[in-house]
Amino acid sequence: MSTEGRSETASSAPASALESASFVHLVARADGDALAASGLLARALAARETPYQVSIGRTVADRTDRVNDRDPTADDATIAVGAVDADVTRLETDDRPATLAALEVVRDLEASPDPVLALAGLVAAGVEPGAGECEWILEAARERELVERRPGLAVPSADPVGGCAHSTQVAAPWSGDPDATRAALDDLDVALDDPDSLADDDYRAIGSAVALDVVGDDRAVDAAAETIQRALRPYATPEHAFETVGGYADVLEATARTEPGTGAALAMGHDAHEPALAAWREYGRRAHTSLEGASTGRYDGLFVLGIDDGPVEAVARLAVSFRSPEPTVLVVAEDEAAIATRGDDALGATLEAITRDLKETGAAGVTYDSANRRGYLRYDPDVDQSTIIEIVRALR
Known part of the structure; x- marks a missing residue:
């Protein structure tokens, strides 16, 4: 699909909502890509002197609650960066980074995006700076001497x-x-x-x-x-303030999941x-x-790590990138789990199915989130971890 086609369709609804809003609530997924996207939109709103609020939600249910907790006026707009179970305007993020979608909206609003933040969001999404649709933002950063390649x-x-x-x-x-x-x-x-x-x-x-x-x-x-x-x-x-684009992306990932208020302020x-x-x-x-101390189990196509404590999504990403002999990794902790894959598959349908199957076993407190190549589950501590492993094995 061409960039031009996306600009005319995918970004029109969010741009229209932002142009006419007297107040905007941005509700974002808890990862570096979505955090950067919300920051790009927030800066465009600030340039237009439109009041806004940024909320970060770890799961689809969390973001849906953030949306439903507000009682908006007729002139308010809510923009979701990531899946929500509510009738609000969404960035198109199902098959590409949220940062790219946000850049299109910002350009439709005739605002100037921060190239370094945009590049960091793209790196957090697993995109090489300058590749494909994002070539123009790298060139903009180079022209302004904001970035330079070095060893x-x-x-x-x-x-x-x-x-x-x-x-x-x-x-x-x-x-x-x-x-x-x-x-x-x-x-x-x-x-x-x-x-x-x-x-x-x-x-x-x-x-x-x-x-x-x-x-x-x-x-x-x-x-x-x-x-x-x-x-x-x-x-x-x-x-x-940060030394490299990739380092900035690493910070966005960390703060989105552990210090979302700090991450939002940064973005x-x-x-x-x-x-x-x-x-x-x-x-x-x-x-x-956590990665060093994890217990491990290997199945056909799936590598399972059990940890006592730690950021499950980071452990899953490290394991699938550096340690896993299988293409998919499942990291299981007391009340949360993460999935990471080396493929390009969008895991939304898989996470929905895992959540549904877990609930059918009587597991309580099960919620999820997903993006390309990664997924997240949260559940009550009394959920049987072996059941989670068996369900993921069956679906992967």
């Missing part, structure tokens, strides 16, 4: 040790542990404690060392080599850099700790 690793912070240790775009033997990360990088002739002195050769040495440790890990699967390539040679952002352009980085560090630490 190294896509991290948000200037500190190379902390950046490598807490990144959820990497799974190496030292991930999650700054001391172990420093020990792994100490042999390089690089001033690790003086980020301002780092040159291209230093970034190149760090990136090469990280890549070798990732693919050289005895637990790494073939997909690890492809995944780590996407984190190398990042787009640096010399005038931005809207407020000064939330330091609390967002703190949330990202804790998110990365917990994700890597």
Whole structure:
């Protein structure tokens, strides 16, 4: 489908709703792509001096509740970024990133999108900057000298040790542990404690060392080599609060799921850099700790990890990218689970079916969310985890 066709149809309803609204409620899915999309829309509304509110909902039910809890006036508009069970205007996000849909709406409103935020949202959605429909936004960023390609690793912070240790775009033997990360990088002739002195050769040495440790890990699967390539040679952002586009995307992912208020403020352009980085560090630490301590089970086409605590979606993404011998990963915790796949399938129908089958067993409190290549389940702690595994096995 052409970009022109999408612009004339897919973005017209949201743009029309925003143009005529006296107040806008943006209700977004809890991931980096949807967070960036809501930020792009919020900034366009701010430029038009239209009052707005941004709400982040972890599941379809959460977002539906956010919509139903408000009593809008006739001139209010609600825009959903992600699925909701309510009659509201939605961005078209079923088969492509929410960020792309938001960019079309922003252009229809004749506003100027922040190219760095847009690129970070696209990276969070798994899109290579400059690919396909998003080529124009990369070119806009380059023309304004907002991004530049350089060697190294896509991290948000200037500190190379902390950046490598807490990144959820990497799974190496030292991930999650700054001391172990420093020990792994100490042999390089690089001033690790003086980020301002780092040159291209230093970034190149760090990136090469990280890549070798990732693919050289005895637990790494073939997909690890492809995944780590996407984190190398990042787009640096010399005038931005975060060091790289990919690092910014990592922060958006972390805050969307653990500190949504901070994440929303960040996407809207407020000064939330330091609390967002703190949330990202804790998110990365917990994700890597959980991945290392997980129990595992392998089935035909499905790799299952059991964890006691931790961000299930980050663990699933790390596992499917670096550790899983199967194309689909299920991470199960006490009251939530996550699914990630290496394919391009939209998991909405699968998550709906899993939710339905779980409810038929008498499981309580079951809700879900989904996007391309990932899904999320929440349920009461007394739900039998073996039942979840059997249902997912049957459907995958």
